[in-house]
Amino acid sequence: METVGQHKDSMRSFSEKSKKPCHCTKSQCLKLYCDCFANGEICSDCSCINCCNNMEHATDRYRAIKTCLDRNPDAFRSKINSSIQGDVKGSHTRGCNCKSSGCLKNYCECYKAKIMCSSVCKCVSCSNYSRSEVKESAVEKSSHSDYSSTHRTAKSSVSCITDAVVEATCGCLLAQAEEAEKEGLTRVQAERATLEEFGHCLTQIVHFMFKHTHTQR
């Protein structure tokens, strides 16, 4: 038999899209530290202390919202650009700044949003990119957290062809050549396959450059 409480819970989760309750203690839920506030929502069923993120404190709340908007007009906009021409991927508008998580834990806003890090990120030792897209990620990596490549190149789209990109491209070509050898292709066939791979690499690079001349700014 269903209890009243259970019913209430199911109604709640239905009407509130299972909003996560916050546990703020010091921010009064009036700063962006509070997820409810940051999502533009009123606290409900949270375990926060001294909460002012409700209609009883409407004035304080509006004032806090204004303060945030003064600081950043996009403060309440989604930080995720949801699409790149229908692609599943998105990108973080400001990127992350992770140092210790490798961008592989939920501390990382990109990882949490299930998106890969991009050139706007300033993360260190990033591992948040797809292995199957080594080429593209190498392009991206080279322009953010790649400290192994001697010095940082400017984040301009023109400087996409960095050491890391060259290295990744060579890696792809080598892999292709090895594969051709393993498959027992003739020399001509192998050369053709490798050249085609080179073409793919160039396409990726050009796509990336194009993409970022449009997404950045």
Add this chain to the structure above:
DNA sequence: GAGTTTGAAACT
């Protein structure tokens, strides 16, 4: 559940 780690947000 307490304690630690983490990185965004806030502050200086």
Add this chain to the structure above:
DNA sequence: CAGTTTCAAACTC
């Protein structure tokens, strides 16, 4: 704008 502090979530034990 860079460095530091505050904060709450994520994580670990």
